[in-house]
Amino acid sequence: DGGITQSPKYLFRKEGQNVTLSCEQNLNHDAMYWYRQDPGQGLRLIYYSQIVNDFQKGDIAEGYSVSREKKESFPLTVTSAQKNPTAFYLCASSRLAGSNEQFFGPGTRLTVL
Amino acid sequence: SQQGEEDPQALSIQEGENATMNCSYKTSINNLQWYRQNSGRGLVHLILIRSNEREKHSGRLRVTLDTSKKSSSLLITASRAADTASYFCATGRYGGSQGNLIFGKGTKLSVKP
Numbered sequence: 001d002g003g004i005t006q007s008p009k010y011l012f013r014k015e016g017q018n019v020t021l022s023c024e025q026n027l028n029h030d031a032m033y034w035y036r037q038d039p040g041q042g043l044r045l046i047y048y049s050q051i052v053n054d055f056q057k058g059d060i061a062e063g064y065s066v067s068r069e070k071k072e073s074f075p076l077t078v079t080s081a082q083k084n085p086t087a088f089y090l091c092a093s094s095r096l097a098g099s100n101e102q103f104f105g106p107g108t109r110l111t112v113l
Numbered sequence: 114s115q116q117g118e119e120d121p122q123a124l125s126i127q128e129g130e131n132a133t134m135n136c137s138y139k140t141s142i143n144n145l146q147w148y149r150q151n152s153g154r155g156l157v158h159l160i161l162i163r164s165n166e167r168e169k170h171s172g173r174l175r176v177t178l179d180t181s182k183k184s185s186s187l188l189i190t191a192s193r194a195a196d197t198a199s200y201f202c203a204t205g206r207y208g209g210s211q212g213n214l215i216f217g218k219g220t221k222l223s224v225k226p
Binding site: 006033035040041042043045048088090092100101102103104105106107109 | 214217
């Protein structure tokens with residue numbers, strides 16, 4: 001089964017704690033993306049990566065960090081510096097050549113208690 | 114920064130009716146894509162229309178693109194209750210990295226049985 005997976009589905013965090021969200025894909029896609037979605041809103045880009053060991057800030061990178069040590073994996077860390085981290089987080093991947101259709105994971109809902 | 118803006122924000126129709134959603138964007142594009150999101154889930158790619166295309170069909174979906182007006186529409190014919198979801202348009206970032214998309218805030222469609 002090819003696809004993109006995220007874990008966990010639900011995550012609860014106390015204020016002041018860092019937390020890491022997992023994203024894995026077996027589609028052999030070069031590019032991977034992290035988005036944040038707030039209720040009734042569209043998607044806002046946090047970080048993206050087009051190649052292993054390289055990544056770029058998106059529109060709302062403050063308070064977040066990522067790594068891309070493997071082509072298949074693009075974990076997102078929500079740090080204590082993120083002022084309002086409660087949101088729905090979506091990971092996506094795409095090829096770079098041809099169509100830039102993005103394939104999405106099922107999302108992680110993060111709640112800060 | 115928002116590139117695509119969907120209209121209306123919400124749409125409620127009866128099963129069997131057609132649903133039309135519109136998207137406007139601001140800058141030149143290579144293609145425009147439509148995605149669907151069921152509540153609490155990831156996005157699913159529906160259809161991509163290239164800038165040199167005016168209309169495209171996929172099953173009950175019909176997408177049009179008017180580059181002179183910088184607008185697109187998504188028509189779902191003979192709607193079903195299972196079409197209830199949010200629908201987003203997405204365009205590439207002008208001058209941005211290939212594969213990098215900007216999503217609108219979406220149209221929330223409710224199809225009543």
